[in-house]
Amino acid sequence: MTAPGLQESSVYCPYCGESISVLLNPEDVGLDYIEDCQVCCRPIEFHLREQAGGWLEAEVRSDVE
Numbered sequence: 001m002t003a004p005g006l007q008e009s010s011v012y013c014p015y016c017g018e019s020i021s022v023l024l025n026p027e028d029v030g031l032d033y034i035e036d037c038q039v040c041c042r043p044i045e046f047h048l049r050e051q052a053g054g055w056l057e058a059e060v061r062s063d064v065e
């Protein structure tokens, strides 16, 4: 089943630098959440922002100090 509004995007892992594909959910805009990198399995912190036209942009950063 396809949830409407999900957008596929790719981000660069802040740990290993690999490009990974992610699904962005419009319901997560403004929230921070953690998703493990598909390559190095380390926890990436995501912050979603909504751009003009309803496109979602993911800002990523490492969860370590």
Ligand SMILES: [Zn+2]
Residues within 6 Å of the ligand: 013, 014, 015, 016, 017, 018, 037, 038, 039, 040, 041, 042
């Ligand atoms: Zn990684």
